[in-house]
Amino acid sequence: MNLLELNKSPKVRIPNPVHHTDDLRSEINTFIKNYLFNLYHGRFSHPEIVVTKMMGCINYFHPLLKPPYVFYNDSTKILRFDDLLLFTSVDYHGESYEIVFKTVFIENPRIARVTEKNQIFITGFTDGALYPEELLTALKTGAVKTSNIRNKILSLDPLKNNEIDLLTKLEVVDVSPVSLSDIFLPENKVREFRRFIYEIMNFEAGSSHPCPRFLLAGTPGTGKTQIINAILNETKGKITAFLCSGNNIQLDKIFEFCEQMEPTLLIIDDLDQVVGDRQGYNSAVSLRTFLNLMDGMLTKKNSIFILATTNVKGHIDAAASRPGRWSMVLDIDEITSDNYLRLVRRETEDNEIIGCFNEKILDELKSKKVTGALIVSLIDNLTSLKKMKGEITGTDFRGYFDLIYNGFYKSNSESKISEVGFGN
Template sequence: MTNTAEQLEHASGVFVDNICAGGAPIQLVLHNDGKTTLGFVVRLLREVFDKQERDAIALAELVLQHGKAVCGRYPPSVAKALLEAAQERIRAEGCPLLITGEAAGEADGPDLSDVQFEYAFEALEWHFTNIPPSELATTVRQFPGHMQADVQVAIDKLFADPVRFFGAYAEHRYETLSFARMKRRGRNAISLVPPQYHQVDTGETAPVKCLYNGLWLCRASEFFYAVVLSTEFEFKQEPRIRIEIVAPAGSGGEAFVQRSFDELERAVHAARSYRGKILSFEKGADYSGRSRGIMVHRLAPVRREDVILREQAIKLLDRNVLSFVATRGALRRFGQSTRKGILLYGPPGTGKTHTIRYLATNLPGHTTLIITAEEVGELSAYMALARLLQPTMVVIEDVDLIASKRDDLTTCEEAALNKLLNEMDGLKEDADILFVLTTNRPEQLEGALAGRPGRIDQAIEMPLPDTTGRDKLIRLYGMGLPLEAEIVAETVRRTEGVSAAFIKELMRRIAQSCIARDGGNSVTTADIEEALDDMLFTGGRLNVKLLGGAGAMAAGSE
């Protein structure tokens, strides 16, 4: 539409008279009149509105394409001054270009964020207009894939206000997207796409949205810079998060890049996403659809009174774990080591795993790493995480599977054992790391682990429960049942030599029996008889062994 000089002056006059009436920000909008040249609009934007040449060209093209474009958002007094300066240039040029002011948020024209790019090289050329490639420097850092949640949170904070942000498409899974790769043209050009995220479970209510590949085009106070994030995949290896910052060479750009990476490093070392939680590496399927290189275990707290062990075992546990952790600071001041190794040993089903759950949910400020025997190949990664997240408790269950006698080990098992011994030996004396190992077969443990000082500082036997222990276990696992004192006493007598796991299953079967008999209103000797018969006799010797009740067969046959 062609605007007459009278229309132009009237619109401008009304705007100038009313621009300061309110305090809300004003958006200045350039309109296409069909006559004003592109060159004049570009010069006007550069000289009056102080736009970079690439931004001036982009805005002028938006005016041509869409009929108008939003030039910027300004305080009323600044908008008035800019408009008056622009109108003076327009009158001097003798062109009918129209610029209007509208309340912020009401202008419906496109702005610089609407400049469209199909390929990464186009966006980078636009962003670094008039900056030769030889004057740019790139710096790269790589972070472990399992720390991606903390890296993402830090990046979102550092680069929260980019000029433009894009997702980037990697055609091949093992292709690393770098700045140099994004500069390619032709059939190998990298396409810009909507950002692709995957959700990472960190044990909180909401997962963390983590980006696969992204490109940030940003502006610091004195220069433009770019950030490239890519996920590096290697065959059978954990993915890595690659961050590349591109900035002008020189002290200003170098200092900015160093500050940015320092902030990222601090975020990773703080590890807020995982610190104080119970963790393990996870490679299997996750049916929630979320990604989790690290699995966060949500364990219900275990109360002190629910840990039913013999008195000697309880005292050793308190002194060597809970009291030890509480006095670490004082021990360090006296020059004493703050690392420790504990071995829990005893028959299956005696409460070793239950005790670990108690420690994991009751050690203040500690992160717990749970390592099964088949995961010991990941021990180096686990220990790197343990050092990062100190204070930590590192749990290795069924350690006898990898630390048995050397003559019985395969080559792979011996390598795993050596790795474990080296990690336990290699910790600094002031490392706040507690090793808790468990075994059902202490006699099978390799002498290098069981006998060498400094690796295992205390072995705690967890035997089958005694009379007092069985009484407590029966009441604990039968707390919802109407148990009379004589029924408890009878059950205690009939369960000599069984494990805690056996008693837990026994109480479930007694509950099932009394529910079937009278709806659970009472527990009788017949319920005990039925449950013990199924567990100790009807199923045969294998069933007895599986349930941990071999020691009760004689008592059950009386």
């Protein structure tokens, strides 16, 4: 067969195939592999993509081809591929392509961390296989849309901080069934949270309209976590939510992941622990990264909604809390005394327990500026005691109130809980 005949013949290898090489972020690399694996096994279908073969090679020293070596994460429903090389044969628009995934681990002694580098190589093997970049775009789109963690509530597992791949640290979680109507907030604050929910529910990809970013500030026990749970409940299934906290999180990796799952609700609990001040190298790096991310210097899409919390606004560096980086900074105040009895009736239907909160007790709660979280804790303990004893006496109530109140307040001011993080 001469060269002219070779070029005319369909489905045969051509002398100068078209190539495309690209670096992949760890998450999208895993998503694409999962997508191809599910296409190969018939769990998914695509009108223009057919996977005809998948083979793996566990490392570079033993180049033995075999079925891919995978592990299943029962929480995220995502497969982890341990092969350093993965070979996939694909028909796209009726033309044949070969795809190679390559993973290498690079040790960086300067930061004492091992980084993962993922590459994809796509080669066209028939005369019409001229669009490897278009194929990669189609794979990325399909992989993200069909991901098992899309539109789920995700949390970083603190026990897996040493894992390199962000996906291996994630777990799918649920939140308590609370709504904004269950929380005692001023109407002007409720209106803003309703607006935040509205923006999520009416998100349009590619819009220049900025996604809102709210910072919630208030002492522990004022209901910040309940507000976040209420927003999560009302937007469940409409957006991918990502919960993180602590001072050992890689903000750049998290923002990159959020971009892939467009749209995303990023929730940062205790923001002051992440970007508190400029003291120390790690703190300065985290703060600088956060500022760049919030300013859009390290992100490309306008698709990340943000909710963050802090117990004390003053603990956050001024540059990280100025207007422009946040749509709103909302002070979440303690429950007012007028709502104490409403809170009790919301938490229990037991008339015996409700009756313990007489006018004298309510006045005492008011004078001591007791938080809603402490009242909830008191009711939970009284409910447990009644199950054991069969009744609640005035002496029981007094004893439990003093015990719980002193436990939270005694070492602090008589009017505030300063550091105990109960029921944020």
